[in-house]
Amino acid sequence: xDIVKLTLTKVPxxxxxxxNITPDHFAGKNAQQIGELHVHLGNQTAKxxxxxxxxxxxxxxxxxxxxxxxxxxxxxxxxxxxxxxxxIEIQGNTDMYTAAWMAGGKIHVKxxxxxxxxxxxxxxxxxxxxxxxxxxxxSYRGDWRGMQGGKIIVKGNAGSDTATFMNGGTIDIGGNxxxxxxxxxxGGKIIVRGDAKGRVGGQMVKGxxxxxxxxxxMMPTYIYKGEEEAELDGKKxxxxxxxxxxxxxxxxxxxxxxxxxxYIPSDxxxxxxxxxxxxxxxxxxxxxxxxxxxxxxxxxxTVQQVRTYIFDSFDVDMKPMQVSRLIEGLKR
Amino acid sequence: MSxxxxxNGKVYDPKTGIKGDISDVCIKNGKIAEKVSSKAKIIDAKxxxxxxxxxxxxxxxxxxxxxxxRNFRPEDKLFTYQPTxxxxxxxxxxxxxxxxxxxxxxxxxxxxxVMEAAMPPLYARHVHEEIKDTPIIDEGAFPVFxxxxxxxxxxxxxxxxxxxAYISWLLxxxxxxxxxxxxxxxxxxxxxxxxxxxxxxxxxxxxxxPAEIVKGLLTANEKMGLPHSIHIHSNNLGNPGNFETTxxxxxxxxxxxxxxxxxxxxxxxxxxxQFHSYKGDNWANFESGSKEIADYFNKNKNMxxxxxxxxxxxxxxxxxxxxxxxxxxxxxxxxxxxVDVELETSSGxxxxxxxxxxxxxxxxxxxxxxxxxxxKDPMRTFITTDHPNAGPFxxxxxxxKWLMSDKTRQNMLKGFKNSDKVIAAxxxxxxxxxLTMYEIAQMTRAGPARSLGLYNIFGGLAPGMDxxxxxxxxxxxxxxxxxxxxxxxxxxxxxxxxxxxxxxxGEVISNGNKRTLWVDAKIPMNQQVKRxxxxxxxxxxxxxxxxxxxxxxxxxxxxxxxxxx
Ligand SMILES: [Zn+2]
Numbered sequence: 001x002d003i004v005k006l007t008l009t010k011v012p013x014x015x016x017x018x019x020n021i022t023p024d025h026f027a028g029k030n031a032q033q034i035g036e037l038h039v040h041l042g043n044q045t046a047k048x049x050x051x052x053x054x055x056x057x058x059x060x061x062x063x064x065x066x067x068x069x070x071x072x073x074x075x076x077x078x079x080x081x082x083x084x085x086x087x088i089e090i091q092g093n094t095d096m097y098t099a100a101w102m103a104g105g106k107i108h109v110k111x112x113x114x115x116x117x118x119x120x121x122x123x124x125x126x127x128x129x130x131x132x133x134x135x136x137x138x139s140y141r142g143d144w145r146g147m148q149g150g151k152i153i154v155k156g157n158a159g160s161d162t163a164t165f166m167n168g169g170t171i172d173i174g175g176n177x178x179x180x181x182x183x184x185x186x187g188g189k190i191i192v193r194g195d196a197k198g199r200v201g202g203q204m205v206k207g208x209x210x211x212x213x214x215x216x217x218m219m220p221t222y223i224y225k226g227e228e229e230a231e232l233d234g235k236k237x238x239x240x241x242x243x244x245x246x247x248x249x250x251x252x253x254x255x256x257x258x259x260x261x262x263y264i265p266s267d268x269x270x271x272x273x274x275x276x277x278x279x280x281x282x283x284x285x286x287x288x289x290x291x292x293x294x295x296x297x298x299x300x301x302t303v304q305q306v307r308t309y310i311f312d313s314f315d316v317d318m319k320p321m322q323v324s325r326l327i328e329g330l331k332r
Numbered sequence: 333m334s335x336x337x338x339x340n341g342k343v344y345d346p347k348t349g350i351k352g353d354i355s356d357v358c359i360k361n362g363k364i365a366e367k368v369s370s371k372a373k374i375i376d377a378k379x380x381x382x383x384x385x386x387x388x389x390x391x392x393x394x395x396x397x398x399x400x401x402r403n404f405r406p407e408d409k410l411f412t413y414q415p416t417x418x419x420x421x422x423x424x425x426x427x428x429x430x431x432x433x434x435x436x437x438x439x440x441x442x443x444x445x446v447m448e449a450a451m452p453p454l455y456a457r458h459v460h461e462e463i464k465d466t467p468i469i470d471e472g473a474f475p476v477f478x479x480x481x482x483x484x485x486x487x488x489x490x491x492x493x494x495x496x497a498y499i500s501w502l503l504x505x506x507x508x509x510x511x512x513x514x515x516x517x518x519x520x521x522x523x524x525x526x527x528x529x530x531x532x533x534x535x536x537x538x539x540x541x542p543a544e545i546v547k548g549l550l551t552a553n554e555k556m557g558l559p560h561s562i563h564i565h566s567n568n569l570g571n572p573g574n575f576e577t578t579x580x581x582x583x584x585x586x587x588x589x590x591x592x593x594x595x596x597x598x599x600x601x602x603x604x605x606q607f608h609s610y611k612g613d614n615w616a617n618f619e620s621g622s623k624e625i626a627d628y629f630n631k632n633k634n635m636x637x638x639x640x641x642x643x644x645x646x647x648x649x650x651x652x653x654x655x656x657x658x659x660x661x662x663x664x665x666x667x668x669x670x671v672d673v674e675l676e677t678s679s680g681x682x683x684x685x686x687x688x689x690x691x692x693x694x695x696x697x698x699x700x701x702x703x704x705x706x707x708k709d710p711m712r713t714f715i716t717t718d719h720p721n722a723g724p725f726x727x728x729x730x731x732x733k734w735l736m737s738d739k740t741r742q743n744m745l746k747g748f749k750n751s752d753k754v755i756a757a758x759x760x761x762x763x764x765x766x767l768t769m770y771e772i773a774q775m776t777r778a779g780p781a782r783s784l785g786l787y788n789i790f791g792g793l794a795p796g797m798d799x800x801x802x803x804x805x806x807x808x809x810x811x812x813x814x815x816x817x818x819x820x821x822x823x824x825x826x827x828x829x830x831x832x833x834x835x836x837x838g839e840v841i842s843n844g845n846k847r848t849l850w851v852d853a854k855i856p857m858n859q860q861v862k863r864x865x866x867x868x869x870x871x872x873x874x875x876x877x878x879x880x881x882x883x884x885x886x887x888x889x890x891x892x893x894x895x896x897x
């Protein structure tokens with residue numbers, strides 16, 4: 001397997017759209033040819049080599065090509081879009097649409113990713129060591145074909161609208177998810193190892209959602225069906241199962257109606273935390289407050305930015321008004 | 333204005349009867365001319381095909397329904413946008429392209445006149461705003477009359493003079509071109525949660541049947557001597573077994589003679605007949621009824637039809653047939669938009685994927701082509717996709733390929749996942765007719781132009797006609813690969829619109845001088861109709877009458893077809 005090393009040497013002024021950074025585009029090309037591939041900044045077109053240093057060369061095929069992206073790539077979008085094979089390793093953070101419509105191969109992001117990552121994914125593996133923002137594994141705006149296959153693993157938290165219109169594959173979130181999980185889903189499997197913020201499985205037709213922490217509030221269109229054994233992480237375990245969304249159409253299999261299912265561990269289950277209701281912290285500690293001050297020093301952050309930062313970093317859910325007062329306080 | 337002479341091309345022109353003979357076409361002052369001076373620019377068309385600009389008889393390309401389709405299908409635009417070019421603006425979309433892309437794509441295929449098939453009168457201004465923004469092609473729009481309260485009440489009371497006066501007023505008020513009828517009575521019944529599935533189902537409250545509506549509007553159309561006939565999408569569209577409803581509708585026009593001064597020979601145009609030619613009584617035993625429909629058309633020469641060919645694409649269905657779209661969303665479970673247009677019509681939109689692996693879709697594909705091949709008179713049979721309902725209009729070159737090449741059709745048939753079942757349910761496998769270039773010219777130029785009453789202006793290459801001419805890089809006698817047909821018709825070698833070269837080497841080079849066609853029927857408004865219109869606007873419409881009529885600035889470059897009776 002040949003390796004291409006891309007290092008961001010110039011932080012772009014605008015967001016950089018880099019859909020050409022895939023093993024499919026790099027295969028069969030040397031460093032110079034790879035550097036010639038285009039990137040977009042707003043309505044301007046530039047070359048990869050204008051922003052990245054390129055070392056190494058692509059393999060004979062996409063499957064033989066491994067790309068390592070390093071540097072402050074927070075403002076780079078579309079890495080790995082539509083890739084079919086090979087590997088990409090991203091050492092920092094990336095912006096939106098990373099792994100969008102990915103069909104095969106593997107992408108490993110060691111930092112965080114922004115929204116719309118792995119939308120419409122049909123195959124392969126997408127691993128994020130940090131957090132993902134909204135619409136992870138969802139469908140493109142308006143489309144009814146969200147994630148259809150492959151695997152997404154996010155070790156941290158995911159934002160809102162994760163897995164909208166999902167109809168295949170697996171999403172495994174190590175931390176918490178924000179509202180609207182698996183909306184309109186029609187298949188696939190979602191595992192949330194932390195808490196889900198509510199409106200879970202709204203308008204879901206089919207599919208399985210496991211929430212190993214708590215569901216803040218179950219949708220009124222879900223019915224508690226009782227306890228059921230199901231397999232998770234290679235082990236048979238007992239879950240409390242809700243079925244729904246009762247407001248949606250549902251197909252039949254062998255005379256039985258197939259619903260969407262939400263699984264929450266039963267109290268007695270081994271190795272899995274009970275689904276007890278834990279009030280989320282609403283205030284920051286002195287130490288956390290200092291950290292916020294440090295991060296947003298000399299900036300004029302929006303309420304949303306600060307609120308998201310606090311939610312992602314400290315798992316504290318502050319009201320916008322509280323955050324707004326906090327920002328006022330920071331200025332003084 | 334510049335002069336051109338297109339030299340040595342193979343000319344196909346039903347108007348002058350030229351069937352592929354080598355001939356020259358002269359253009360002078362925007363018209364086809366007998367001869368030109370020595371200063372004329374020479375276009376060498378040796379080994380190429382020369383035809384008049386094509387005429388689109390039925391497509392949904394402008395207005396609120398089309399725009400709502402654009403709004404609610406961002407995914408249709410994804411990866412389709414072309415940036416601003418030298419002569420073109422940014423344009424995109426696949427099944428519901430932007431207005432600019434609509435103009436460019438039609439022009440590139442050699443189409444120079446296009447009819448928007450369903451204009452809700454209440455939103456006529458929106459339709460004309462979009463028409464104005466669609467470059468190059470001349471366009472007209474058909475206001476819908478088949479579910480209109482005025483029409484219902486006048487017909488019910490047998491007041492034919494009032495029907496005519498109202499139609500004349502509405503054509504003027506909306507700058508409309510012809511009488512369009514969509515699911516007569518059914519779209520109004522939809523407002524009551526019902527539908528009219530046969531021609532004898534009465535409309536709730538109004539107690540009038542689809543048959544009475546069609547008969548009444550047909551009579552009015554001929555009494556007024558309009559350039560086009562009634563243009564109908566009959567009841568029960570898209571359902572197995574509906575070919576009987578279609579025949580019942582066509583029978584209403586049996587034996588009626590056309591009465592007009594525009595050279596039109598039909599009294600009824602039935603649109604997207606593919607959707608209306610289904611046998612069987614459910615989706616499992618669904619089969620083609622194209623033979624029955626084509627036989628009837630072949631016998632009755634006072635009717636024309638367009639095909640509505642399924643192109644096996646992902647597309648967007650949109651129609652004033654509101655109940656049908658509700659039915660469709662319950663079948664495919666995709667998103668649905670629905671509108672009630674007050675006293676006039678309803679409307680719905682649903683995306684649809686015609687998947688060649690699904691038996692029903694493959695059968696629909698067969699039916700569209702069968703109708704085109706079984707119909708004996710290409711002057712009465714026109715190629716359409718009911719854009720975007722059965723597929724986008726940009727697939728016309730592909731349909732021409734299918735109609736012209738038996739080999740391509742048979743390969744498609746064999747390649748379907750349910751090939752045997754599809755062949756058993758259709759007639760296509762046993763039809764080996766291959767349409768000629770001349771027949772294509774009849775189906776896309778001369779035929780639609782005559783049916784619209786525009787055959788003295790468009791659709792032909794006789795001196796004095798508008799200089800709408802297309803040159804295609806193909807020679808009928810030297811087609812090695814059927815794919816060349818699709819390629820040639822997708823990007824014309826050059827296209828002239830009213831004597832201006834608008835396309836060269838498949839690229840748009842001019843935005844032309846687009847006109848809007850509308851029909852002034854010149855029947856004065858009588859006192860009763862005037863009062864009825866005012867009363868209905870006071871009592872029911874959400875809009876003031878003064879804000880309803882399409883004022884001149886919406887139609888900056890009109891081409892008025894005047895009716896003198
Ligand atoms: Zn139509």
